[in-house]
Amino acid sequence: MKMKMKTNSIIAIIVVGLLGLSGCSNSSESATKELSSMSALQASDEIPQSLAGLSTGSTDVVLGQVVDLQQSRKVTFVSGQSFEMWAVKVKVTGVLKGDLKVESTQYIELPLGDEESMSKLRSLILNRAVVVYASPVEPTDDSQFTATSMLKFDNDNSLLKTPNGIGFIVEIPEDESLVWPFEGTVSKGSLKDVLPGGALANKSWN
């Protein structure tokens, strides 16, 4: 009898341990996990960089709230092929660098992704607070393609572009986490950590 109890105890300990290791204690998929899996939008080759470096190379660093995600430009090649770019529409709530106005609405073009993935991304980031490192979109001088705007602008907004996936950070307050959807990366913290001079500003990527 004593032996049987001992056996049962050992098995119970092992089962509990295995459940813990496999993460079964939290079966619901959190917003953080869903959003971080959005790195499947694309696979990129990037020069290793930090947010501090990105800040130096960006004209604007802003805090904002996501209002929408929509197609921004159609890139058409002389041979006929084309694809669409996507921009997140952000209401600016704070300006850390640059001349953008608080309360203005800006379009921030993101790294590439297909329509289905972007549609999913939209549902996951709508109304979320974000930090964006960006610069105005420059016209191309490449004769092989043209990029035509698909956006309607009014007086207070413009099209900017985040230089890479590192420069677009979403806060998930319920998980106390930050997500880089285009990098598939998660960090504990809040948006103040990813502002210039913040706790994660000097973390090197890739």
Add this chain to the structure above:
Amino acid sequence: MKKVKSLIIALALLLSLGATSVYADDFGTYTQDTGPFADNSIHNYCIVGSLPSYWTSPMEAAMTNLDNQTVMTTGVQFACNDDADVTFFRVDSSIMGNNLGFSFCNKWTHISGVCAGAYVLLNSDYLVNTSYRHKTACHEVGHTVGLTHGSAYGGCMISGLSTLNTYSSHHVNHINSYY
């Protein structure tokens, strides 16, 4: 008691197998800088537009290298259409920001996570010499067959500017064991 010992040994073995998978890198998962699987081992490509040879050669060399190093078979399609497994585009920073290269699946098969046609974009503003172009083409083509970044394994799947333009044996093994 013997039964308990056997159970513990079996569980320990299971755990050690799990631990092994933690250390292995992703392949074909389409997550975190990992490409999806290609639909088969025939990997044809085309190049969009009329580009000079110092651009087309690195793209062709990356595909030839995939053919030479692995079980994949590659061939050029002179017309870019839906049949191409890899479609190369040369763009610039106005499209790509400061990324060197991108790849994403533009056409999925009916099987989840298996890609029938990938777009590969190369940034002309950063890839300023043949070596860089060859490396990044090799890197992005690697993503189109399911490879992930591989600083631990070397080869062209490392991130950033480099002159490495072949796959590490680790990555070759991934490709050869799947296709």
